[in-house]
Amino acid sequence: MKRLFKSIHLYYFQISLALIFSTLYPAIFFFSRKPAKFHAMNRLRWYFSYLSSLFSGFIFRYTFEEKIDWSKNYIICANHTSNLDITAMILLAKRNYVFMGKEELLKNFITGIYFRTIDIPLKRDSMMSAFRAFKKAGENLKEGKHLVIFPEGMISESYPPVLQPFKNGPFKLAIENGVSILPVTIRNNWNLMWDDGKQHGSTPGICDICVHAPINTIEMAETDAEALKDRVYNIINDTLIIHENSKSS
Known part of the structure; x- marks a missing residue:
């Protein structure tokens, strides 16, 4: 009955x-x-995400380690286990922002128009595509926009999902542009809808999201990118572990 x-x-x-x-x-x-077009497109995207979540019974609850100064722009890095993660980032981000995501999103009925206009598609196995994508991302950061990216680059194929290794690109980009990283832990979206829901379906509920304190990169050198990546990975992974332990205790 539950599966039905x-x-x-x-x-x-x-x-x-x-x-x-x-x-x-x-x-x-x-x-x-x-x-x-950025402001209007993102405002419409917010309304679309809010209404579709509301009608489907998905409630997004955010906890903040500290108050975020949204007058600054950030590279927002979150773990990725569900299509609901995209909605979580849309409802979180303030001002103008762009997503960077896989090229396949160009073919999607909903995401296609955004990735053909304001978002940044990336062909994962092409160095040239990656170069162009991160160059465009840097230009957007210089214009004061946020960049939203899932640094795992994929949704875990195992169920329950496991946090995958992070790519280096977002962290090099943050240091090059002197932009803070905003780590975000999405604790349980996979439990409500794993990936696109085709294998396990979906269920309404509260999407629990932790927004961590921003990490300033102003005084970092390019050689610090690896350590920055590990730092963000550990913040998110430790939060996921604490969440799982609290459920089992």
């Missing part, structure tokens, strides 16, 4: 996504044709 409910909920969620996005699509398409 999760399958029904997933279909309901997918239908809600399609209906709400279709309703907003004329406005999204209109602003996608405008040069100064």
Whole structure:
């Protein structure tokens, strides 16, 4: 019975996504044709994410280690286990922001229009694509935008998911541009919907997200990128371990 409910909920969620996005699509398409499109596109993306989550019973609860100064821009680095993680970042980020993600998102009905306009697609096995993507990301950071990236570069194929090694790119980019890293731990989205939900379905509930204190990179050298990567990985991994231990105790 539980499995049937999760399958029904997933279909309901997918239908809600399609209906709400279709309703907003004329406005999204209109602003996608405008040069100064970031604010409007991201505002519409916020409404789409908020409404689709609300109608599907997903509630996003954020805890902050300290108050975030959103007048600064950040490279927001989060673990990635679910499509709900994208919504979590959209509802978190303030001001203008861009996602960097896999090139396959260009083909998606919902994400495609964003990755053809304001977001940054990346072909994972192409060094040239990576160079162009991070060059564009650097330009966006210089313009004061946030960059949202999942540094694992993939969703774990094991279930329950395990935190995968981080890529170096976001941390080198942060140091090169003197931009702080904002680590984010998404504790339980995989439990509500793992990946796209096709294997285990989905269920409504509270998405529990911890936003850590920003890490300043101003005084770091390029050689510190590896240590910065390990530091962010350990922050997120330790938080996940504490969360799992608290559930089992």
